[in-house]
Amino acid sequence: MMNWEQLLSLKRFGDIQKRPRAKQDETRLGFEVDFDRIIFSEAFRSLQDKTQVIPLSETDFVHTRLTHSLEVSVVGRTLGRRVGKVLLERHPNLKQLGYSFNDFGAIVAAASVMHDIGNPPFGHSGEKAIGEYFKTGKGLHHKATLSAEEYQDLIDFEGNANGLKILTENREGVYGGLRLSYATLGAFIKYPKVSLPKKPTTHIADKKYGCFQSDKEAFLDIVEDLGLLNKSKTAAISYHRHPLTFLVEAADDICYTIIDFEDGINLGLIEEEFALEYLIKLVKNTIDTKKYHSLKFKKDRVSYLRALAINTLINEAVDIFLANETAILKGTFSTSLLDKCAYEAQINDILKISISKIYKSQEVVEKEVAGYKIIADLLDIFVTALNNHHLGSPTNYDSLLLNLLPKEFRITSASTYERIMAICTYVSRMSDSYAIRIHKKIQGSII
Numbered sequence: 001m002m003n004w005e006q007l008l009s010l011k012r013f014g015d016i017q018k019r020p021r022a023k024q025d026e027t028r029l030g031f032e033v034d035f036d037r038i039i040f041s042e043a044f045r046s047l048q049d050k051t052q053v054i055p056l057s058e059t060d061f062v063h064t065r066l067t068h069s070l071e072v073s074v075v076g077r078t079l080g081r082r083v084g085k086v087l088l089e090r091h092p093n094l095k096q097l098g099y100s101f102n103d104f105g106a107i108v109a110a111a112s113v114m115h116d117i118g119n120p121p122f123g124h125s126g127e128k129a130i131g132e133y134f135k136t137g138k139g140l141h142h143k144a145t146l147s148a149e150e151y152q153d154l155i156d157f158e159g160n161a162n163g164l165k166i167l168t169e170n171r172e173g174v175y176g177g178l179r180l181s182y183a184t185l186g187a188f189i190k191y192p193k194v195s196l197p198k199k200p201t202t203h204i205a206d207k208k209y210g211c212f213q214s215d216k217e218a219f220l221d222i223v224e225d226l227g228l229l230n231k232s233k234t235a236a237i238s239y240h241r242h243p244l245t246f247l248v249e250a251a252d253d254i255c256y257t258i259i260d261f262e263d264g265i266n267l268g269l270i271e272e273e274f275a276l277e278y279l280i281k282l283v284k285n286t287i288d289t290k291k292y293h294s295l296k297f298k299k300d301r302v303s304y305l306r307a308l309a310i311n312t313l314i315n316e317a318v319d320i321f322l323a324n325e326t327a328i329l330k331g332t333f334s335t336s337l338l339d340k341c342a343y344e345a346q347i348n349d350i351l352k353i354s355i356s357k358i359y360k361s362q363e364v365v366e367k368e369v370a371g372y373k374i375i376a377d378l379l380d381i382f383v384t385a386l387n388n389h390h391l392g393s394p395t396n397y398d399s400l401l402l403n404l405l406p407k408e409f410r411i412t413s414a415s416t417y418e419r420i421m422a423i424c425t426y427v428s429r430m431s432d433s434y435a436i437r438i439h440k441k442i443q444g445s446i447i
Helices: 030-039 042-049 065-090 092-096 101-113 125-135 138-145 148-155 159-168 182-188 213-226 245-266 272-283 289-294 298-323 325-330 344-359 362-391 396-404 416-428 432-442
Strands: none
Touching (some): 030 101, 030 182, 042 065, 042 432, 065 298, 101 182, 101 245, 125 138, 125 148, 125 416, 138 362, 148 213, 148 416, 159 182, 159 213, 159 416, 182 213, 213 416, 245 272, 245 298, 245 344, 272 298, 272 344, 298 325, 362 396, 396 432
16 A cells, blocks of 8 residues: 655655655745746747647637646646645644645646646647557558567657656756656656556556656656555556546546637637536536626636536545545556546536537647648658668768757667657657748748
8 A cells, every 4th residue: 555655755866865844945845846847847838839639720719738737737736735635634644744735736736737748749649640650651660670668659659658758868967857756756657657568457547658668767766766556467567656646637637628618619619508508517506697697708608617617526526536545545446536526427528529529620630630741751751860870871861850850869879769769759849830840841841
């Protein structure tokens, strides 16, 4: 069974001594430092120009990855604080060690604000575009030179695993990545396993994976320090989640369920009548109908319903977590929190209409189609250039392309897997606009 004292580790990469909570500077707590480091990072800044679901358009309604991440962190902080307040009563030793309910909020907020930091450009199709380049595209020929695990990393390219790489990867002079606390990194790792075996069980932690082969050392250092439970019965690397990961996941689920729906209504993809029909079941106990009908503009009416709906689901997530704390610590709680929610049917109804009206709208599909082509082309030219340079037979064009590639990604002496992964990381960190701009240049357009 996991224990909270170990799970709330303030350790950072390279530490040789413990960081007791009681000795923390209360004006700048270690977990709050995590949030600050993420906000100031280059990888986080790029989220301002990455598609959430609806492509970046001429309206001001649409959420980017950055605005979505900030909203998830706000919800996550509330979830963490409310859960933390009760946990301190249940585990008085934590209070004696100096922990406060704000620590729980800070950890969940920091993990939440970076939950999409590894996602490629062009929305969720970006991950699939990278995977399909190696599975059915020109990158298929690399399969023969890779191990089964390495090839699986590529054909199932996973934004969660890429996020861990970005946050922890060593570079010359920069060791341990952002050097975040292990508690925050643990809460971030949504799927604490490697890519194979794929979906070995129906447990929520096995739904995807959260660690590339290249990052196993850092991953194991984190999960073992935190005391996460090993769930694998074989040699495969697979662990049970950090308990606070369930709150990070809930914060994300709450935001994209309700806010994507709100975006769709504000953009006219979903009729306002649907908002009342689908959201009323979530807010019927808290809505002030007089206030609702006094709101003159659609945007304000929908905003009011959204706020009430989010609050309802926050209450649900807190209650479910606290009711199942022991099972979560034992690793026997196997679903997301909202899967146990009293409003699960209503949430699924909202998601169905969002899929139909938003996620499959022409504007979204057009952007995804373009993204597939752009990502495949970028992978092909840069992987080819890097491999040719490694083999000592680069063309002049290859050399020119390498001059476009930032120095930290010019890995010419490593294994095939490491060279390919460097390019995947480079492409994944691009913003939508930058990927489009680079693609135009390699096609010969200088405009």
